[in-house]
Amino acid sequence: MFKPLLALFCSLSLLASHAALAEAKAPIVIKFSHVVAQDTPKGQGALLFKKLVEERLAGEVAVEVYPNATLFGDADELEALRSNQVQLLAPSLSKFGAYTQQLQLFDLPFLFDDLAAVKRFQKRDKGRELLRSMAQHNIYGLAYWNNGMKQLSANRPLRLPADAKGLAFRIQPSEVLAAQFDQLGAQAVKLPFADTVAALQNGTVQGAENPWSNIASQQLDRLQPFVTETAHGSLNYMLVSNSTFWNGIPFRIRSELEAIIEEVSLAVGRAAEQLNRRDRAQLLAAGRTQLIELTPAELAAWRQAMQPLWQRYEAQIGADVLRAAQTVNRR
Numbered sequence: 001m002f003k004p005l006l007a008l009f010c011s012l013s014l015l016a017s018h019a020a021l022a023e024a025k026a027p028i029v030i031k032f033s034h035v036v037a038q039d040t041p042k043g044q045g046a047l048l049f050k051k052l053v054e055e056r057l058a059g060e061v062a063v064e065v066y067p068n069a070t071l072f073g074d075a076d077e078l079e080a081l082r083s084n085q086v087q088l089l090a091p092s093l094s095k096f097g098a099y100t101q102q103l104q105l106f107d108l109p110f111l112f113d114d115l116a117a118v119k120r121f122q123k124r125d126k127g128r129e130l131l132r133s134m135a136q137h138n139i140y141g142l143a144y145w146n147n148g149m150k151q152l153s154a155n156r157p158l159r160l161p162a163d164a165k166g167l168a169f170r171i172q173p174s175e176v177l178a179a180q181f182d183q184l185g186a187q188a189v190k191l192p193f194a195d196t197v198a199a200l201q202n203g204t205v206q207g208a209e210n211p212w213s214n215i216a217s218q219q220l221d222r223l224q225p226f227v228t229e230t231a232h233g234s235l236n237y238m239l240v241s242n243s244t245f246w247n248g249i250p251f252r253i254r255s256e257l258e259a260i261i262e263e264v265s266l267a268v269g270r271a272a273e274q275l276n277r278r279d280r281a282q283l284l285a286a287g288r289t290q291l292i293e294l295t296p297a298e299l300a301a302w303r304q305a306m307q308p309l310w311q312r313y314e315a316q317i318g319a320d321v322l323r324a325a326q327t328v329n330r331r
C-alpha cells in the first residue's frame with residue numbers, strides 16, 4: 001500500500017517540477033502594436049527594439065511587432081494596452097486625451113521652435129513627470145520618441161491663415177488640434193491615422209498636418225498637391241506599457257529592457273531626422289506636390305492666428321508645465 005502511494009507521489013512531484021521548469025522557461029511575450037509603416041521613425045524603432053531584445057534577452061523575452069494598425073488602431077489600442085492584450089504602444093501625444101489633459105501641451109501650435117526644443121523640454125523634470133501622468137489609468141510612460149515637425153498639406157496653396165478658411169483638415173483626436181483649425185476658420189475632422197488616405201480620396205477632408213515621413217510613407221503627395229512648410233507643431237510619441245504588466249517583469253529583465261529602450265530612443269531620434277530629411281527631398285524630387293516656403297512675415301501671421309490657444313489651454317495643462325516649456329526655445 002505504502003510503495004504505490006510513494007511512487008504516485010514521486011511521479012506527481014516530478015510532473016509538477018517539469019511543469020514549473022517549462023513555465024519558468026516560457027519567454028515573456030511583448031506585443032508591440034503601432035499604426036504607421038515600418039519605414040518610419042517609429043516603425044524602425046519598434047524593429048530595433050525587437051532586434052536588441054532578441055540579442056540580449058534571447059529565450060527570456062519575445063517581441064512581436066504589428067505595424068500599420070494590423071493588430072489595434074487608434075480607436076482601440078490604448079484600451080487594449082490597459083487590458084493587457086498588447087504590451088507596448090507608441091501613440092502620438094495627441095492621442096492620450098482620455099487619460100490626461102497635460103499632454104495637450106505638445107499640441108499647442110508654435111510653442112516649441114523646433115524638435116531640439118521639444119527634446120530639451122522632455123529631458124527636464126516637468127517633461128519627465130508627464131511620463132507618469134497616466135499612472136492612475138494603468139498606463140506607464142517609458143520614453144518619448146519624436147518624429148518631426150508637422151507641415152500643412154492641402155488641395156490648394158496655403159500661404160496665409162485665411163487660405164485655409166472653409167477647408168476640412170484631418171486631425172488626430174485632440175481638442176487643441178481641433179481648436180487650432182477653428183482659429184483659421186477651417187473644419188477639423190478627427191480620424192484614425194489608418195483612415196486618412198481614404199478620407200482625402202473621398203473628399204471628406206481636403207487637408208492634413210503631418211511630418212514629412214508620414215506624408216511620404218502614406219504617399220499623401222498623390223492626393224495633396226501643396227505642402228506648406230509651417231512647422232507649426234511637432235509629432236511626438238510616448239512609448240507606453242501597461243503598469244501592472246511592466247512592473248511585474250522580474251527586476252533584472254526589466255532593467256535590461258529599460259536600458260534597451262534608452263538606446264532605441266536615441267536611435268529613433270537620429271533616424272527621425274534622417275528619414276524626414278530624406279522623405280522631404282524625395283517628395284520634392286517626385287514633383288507631385290509643390291512646396292510652399294513661407295516668408296518670416298507670412299509665418300508670423302500663422303503664429304499670430306494660432307497662438308491664442310496657449311492661454312486658452314493653460315489651466316487644463318497646468319501653468320507650471322506651460323511655463324517650463326516656454327523656457328526651452330533658444331530665441
Ligand code: LMR
Binds near residue numbers: 036091
Ligand atoms: C497620426 O495619427 O497622424 C500620427 O499619430 C500617426 C503616427 O503614429 O505617426
